[in-house]
Amino acid sequence: MSEKKDKSTTKKTPVYGILAEYSDPAVLIEACKKVRDAGFKKWDTYTPFPVHGIDPAMGIKPTILPWLVLCAGLTGLATAITLQWWTNAHDYPWIVSGKPFWSIPANVPIMFELTVLLSALTTLGGMLALNKLPHPSHPLDLKERFERVTDDKFFLLIEASDPKYDADEVTALLAEDADLVEPLMDDDQTPAELPRGIIYGLVILTAAAIVPFALAAHARESHNRSPRIHIVPDMDWQTKYKAQRVNTFFDDRRADRPFVEGTVARGNLREDDHFYRGKSGDTWARTFPNQVEVSEATMKRGEQRFDIFCAPCHGLQGRGDGMVNKRAESIGAGVDGWVPPSDITDPNLMKQPVGQLFNSITHGVRNMPAYGPQIEPEDRWAIILYVRALQRTRNATTKDLTPSEIASLK
């Protein structure tokens, strides 16, 4: 420390620039115009508050910040579009609520957010960078008079590094308006280079920033057989039993318990094979059970249930062209083993007894899931009644018409 001080006293302190002090912003603006017209480049003013009209007086050009922000906003927009296209539609296509893989309306919120985020960050960062901030030290900081810049004094500094700088000329020019003109010494003895520690720190942080990306890239190309890491064990292992799990309390170690042999829950006897299983003896029933009234009301009920449960796949006409199938075909699901839903007006299906249709609805067929748990038996029979009607509409002949209707067609 003392060594340094000795050096500084022996070395001649360089002049940083010429500082002028004013007590009126209007005078400062006049002085600025003179300095501007004299053609100086490396100079600045310091005021306690923003002074209207000082920008043109100093010859400050309009900032390029808006252009930076525009570019950043467009970059954010493009990033959001690319990110969502690549993740949702290209690299790992996944259907969400039956929407197309690349669904622009769903992408708009992210596009909006990234545009705003990058614009806002660039506005702040660009403002700081264009203003050369943060500026940790400046010779003015050590000047005692300069402290009044936050109170009631205005300053103008022309730096010695300006190509037009000439100490006497500058002093004369500033003295025309200023209350006080004096040279500003560069007393700051801090070395110009960044401390070693900061440089090493930045290098390490930069290297560390690559690590997550490297890990992600590695994970994409490798397989790992070890179990996943459990960050919240309480949530991963809850003290409850799930279906198909082990429970050591019971001899058979099953968590889900079978019905006790020889018992039936109230209202669940269901001994009527015809009504509950569509069986008549060992064969499929060919008639509707007695509990089901073949009537207009049942037909309406069947139509309504059909439109809710069956139409999404089989279509409102039952021809296997529902929205789910249309969407699956439009996104090329066929190559991935998509089995299209049956056309229920197909002659083969027409030949099936109603009992077999009932069984298909109850337990499902091929990739059609079981609807037994969702649809009450009465409604299943009502749907079959409606299906029979649909089948007839597709295979009607002249025999189905009344003589008067035939006459009208002729």
Added chain:
Amino acid sequence: MASKKAKPRKTVKQTEPEETSSKSEEPTSEPVSAEEDDEDDEDETKDSAPEPDEDEAKKDEPKAASKKPAPKKEEPKVAASKPVTSGPAFEDDMPNQAVGQPRKPASGHGASGKDGGDHGPEGENIRLGDLSGTLLKVGGGMAVVGLGGAAALGATAGDGFAHFFHSYLVAFWWGLTITLGSLFFILIQHLTKARWSPVVRRVAEIFVSNMPALAVLSLVVLVPVILGNSALYPWNDPHHVAQSHVLQHKEGYLNKTFFLIRWVFYFAVWIGLGSKLAKNSVQQDVSGDPALSRKSFALSAPGMLLFALTTTFGAIDMIMSLEPEFFSTMFGVYVFAGCQLSFHCVLALTLLWLQGAGRLTKSVSVHHFHDIGKMMFAFIVFWAYIAFSQFMLIWYADIPEETVWFKPRFVEGWQWVSIVQLVGHFVIPFFGLVSRHVKRNRKALAFWAIYILVVHYIDLYWLIMPSYDGQRAPLSAMDLLALIGVAGVLIANAARVASGINLRPTKDPRLAKSLAFENF
């Protein structure tokens, strides 16, 4: 701040002919208000007081002086209660001649406003004058030709005026959104105590005075409702309601009587708020009483609440119930966005035109236009934000009661108009208005203002017309004629209102700050 408070009263006093009387008054007020014994303050008020000779030369001055005694007596009371009624929030209410005068001396009395005491720049024409006669003729002609022509075409269309009513409703709402926008503009300027806007606020106050004329124009839309005709509103048809489960549930709200009651309420609120705020401002031109600004501020707070509710429900009643099965809670905000957007365009155009005709040439500067341009840009973005928010939730949830409204617009024939909306109402004006150079360029700003008013009309057309024809846009000369007619009524009525008043406030307490306003 405390010392500033005392200023207005003193300056009022010093406009009296006898300086001595005002001086003798001062000590009496001193014990009451401790703030007034600030010495700096007294100096300032003396400096800023107009020279007595000039005031005496004024013919109106004796009148003003004779009015003075009454408020003077009340003064101690007001001053005493002031710390209670007005906190530091009222700091900006005070006339700041001390700030404004060095730049723009108030010695310009007489050269500008006819009733003197104009605190604005010297030698500026702030009266509409003989232009109002021309405008009345042009507007009246447009109204007669437009409305008459549209009605004649509607009668010959042979669809029981159904097309005419829809065309007319679009044009009517085009005028109503602009006028509602002017009401909101006044409310928000008072609520925020905006310093930039007083010089342009009077134009909004003139436009808000169109509200009674719009109430008369709205009667045409009411005719089918009263007659039980369902050409516009299907809920007015008992057979239609009988077939719709949803409409039976909505009948308690969507029925003729309640609809008419709400209609009266909306226009009562809009006319009441608008005329009161405009009246306060015009009165201030004569009396210069800063208390009027405080009154407008106090009215604006509940007024804003009423405005939000009436605009939302007004849009729901008059536009959304054209397709009564549909509902969207976002709808009112969507229409509100259009109100603000269109009014700021009209404001910019009116001011540009007035300056072209030699009015307000000194007080309204490029800085004010820059701000109006910013608001136009902001509401372009706001409109798109709201429009998309409404669309995306409905698109994602995909519920039939909601998608029914978008189906004709996106699938069955109006797709191209929807694309025009997206590109023409957002993308193009966004990039068109984003630059500050555009907002500060008179011609460019005028172009975008006109452009936005056109796309705003398309926006309303897109909202209303599919309920008449869901398959295609039924373009007709009726649309244009109805628009010309409504615009003509608004122009003529605005000219009539403007002919009797100044085109900008002359004694608004924030006028000086507004004149000195700078934008970077």
